[in-house]
Amino acid sequence: xxxxxxxxxxxxxxxxxxxxxxxxxxxxxxxxxxxxxxxxxxxxxxxxxxxxxxxxxxxxxxxxxxxxxxxxxxxxxxxxxxxxxxxxxxxxxxxxxxxxxxxxxxxxxxxxxxxxxxxxxxxxxxxxxxxxxxxxxxxxxxxxxxxxxxxxxxxxxxxxxxxxxxxxxxxxxxxxxxxxxxxxxxxxxxxxxxxxxxxxxxxxxxxxxxxxxxxxxxxxxxxxxxxxxxxxxxxxxxxxxxxxxxxxxxxxxxxxxxxxxxxxxxxxxxxxxxxxxxxxxxxxxxxxxxxxxxxxxxxxxxxxxxxxxxxxxxxxxxxxxxxxxxxxxxxxxxxxxxxxxxxxxxxxxxxxxxxxxxxxxxxxxxxxxx
Numbered sequence: 001x002x003x004x005x006x007x008x009x010x011x012x013x014x015x016x017x018x019x020x021x022x023x024x025x026x027x028x029x030x031x032x033x034x035x036x037x038x039x040x041x042x043x044x045x046x047x048x049x050x051x052x053x054x055x056x057x058x059x060x061x062x063x064x065x066x067x068x069x070x071x072x073x074x075x076x077x078x079x080x081x082x083x084x085x086x087x088x089x090x091x092x093x094x095x096x097x098x099x100x101x102x103x104x105x106x107x108x109x110x111x112x113x114x115x116x117x118x119x120x121x122x123x124x125x126x127x128x129x130x131x132x133x134x135x136x137x138x139x140x141x142x143x144x145x146x147x148x149x150x151x152x153x154x155x156x157x158x159x160x161x162x163x164x165x166x167x168x169x170x171x172x173x174x175x176x177x178x179x180x181x182x183x184x185x186x187x188x189x190x191x192x193x194x195x196x197x198x199x200x201x202x203x204x205x206x207x208x209x210x211x212x213x214x215x216x217x218x219x220x221x222x223x224x225x226x227x228x229x230x231x232x233x234x235x236x237x238x239x240x241x242x243x244x245x246x247x248x249x250x251x252x253x254x255x256x257x258x259x260x261x262x263x264x265x266x267x268x269x270x271x272x273x274x275x276x277x278x279x280x281x282x283x284x285x286x287x288x289x290x291x292x293x294x295x296x297x298x299x300x301x302x303x304x305x306x307x308x309x310x311x312x313x314x315x316x317x318x319x320x321x322x323x324x325x326x327x328x329x330x331x332x333x334x335x336x337x338x339x340x341x342x343x344x345x346x347x348x349x350x351x352x353x354x355x356x357x358x359x360x361x362x363x364x365x366x367x368x369x370x
Contacts, residue, residue, distance in 0.1 A: 029098060037091045041084050048080040065208050068274055159279040162203040169196040169343045171365010173223050175351065178358045186242055191226035194363040202266065210281040215264040215290055223361045225254045233303055233322060240322050240352040251306035256351065258328045260296030285338050295329040325349045334367050343367035
């Protein structure tokens with residue numbers, strides 16, 4: 001009997017000590033969590049201050065305007081407020097779990113690991129090295145943290161300074177013939193046409209204003225002339241002139257093809273759109289005026305003749321040999337609203353080299369930027 005009592009007493013003491021230790025661990029964990037809860041608001045407010053300082057620095061450096069700075073500050077404040085609410089809710093849940101299971105404090109102490117306290121400070125990338133673009137790797141969180149589904153690093157520019165368009169121009173062409181007015185031109189007005197297609201880029205000149213843009217690209221030009229009075233082009237002794245054809249022409253058409261680089265300065269207002277996703281400038285339904293020049297190369301000239309000879313229909317396609325200018329250059333411009341504009345161009349180079357009477361292409365019509 002005495003032996004049994006001697007064995008039970010140490011066991012009872014150990015059980016009591018274990019219970020006491022468990023209660024102490026439970027109380028210590030509760031105190032630790034409550035202390036963490038009190039620090040949450042202070043930590044988030046300190047982080048918000050750093051963000052506001054960074055935003056003010058960008059505003060003073062001219063990288064963003066006052067409206068953007070205000071928007072960024074509001075977004076930062078909303079984000080920090082949600083951080084406080086969510087972090088405190090997590091701690092409250094842990095405290096409630098411990099209180100509900102305080103008799104199992106030792107088990108819970110092993111199952112609940114200490115979480116490393118980290119306050120994420122959202123900073124902005126170095127604008128000197130990557131202007132206008134966010135780099136998600138610079139931040140301590142993924143872009144998914146804000147609820148966005150796309151990858152900024154690959155597909156998104158915060159402030160796009162350059163836009164691109166497919167450009168098509170078409171209309172009527174003619175020639176400015178030395179010593180003659182356009183009314184007295186030897187070419188048909190409605191039958192002589194031009195077409196131009198290319199790709200262009202439009203870059204904002206100033207950092208925080210879009211009233212002036214630099215518009216540039218490349219294009220293929222097709223300039224056509226239809227002579228009047230049954231005439232066609234003939235090259236004799238280095239001189240390309242119009243002569244009457246020996247048969248009745250159903251069609252007489254001359255075409256010159258060019259590859260050119262047009263460059264404009266474009267003026268006009270735009271709508272600025274600022275959101276949490278970025279800054280965009282829209283030219284939809286806005287007045288636009290573009291004035292510029294172009295230069296390039298002649299890549300071919302050809303003449304097409306259709307006529308009837310001895311009862312047979314004949315089609316002649318004559319390429320080259322018209323002594324056309326190799327270098328192409330001139331002035332161009334457009335004016336209008338939105339993406340449909342009135343367009344005109346004037347070639348400063350003569351159509352035919354070393355001609356006694358100089359002729360220069362002139363064209364006007366519509367330009368569509370898509």
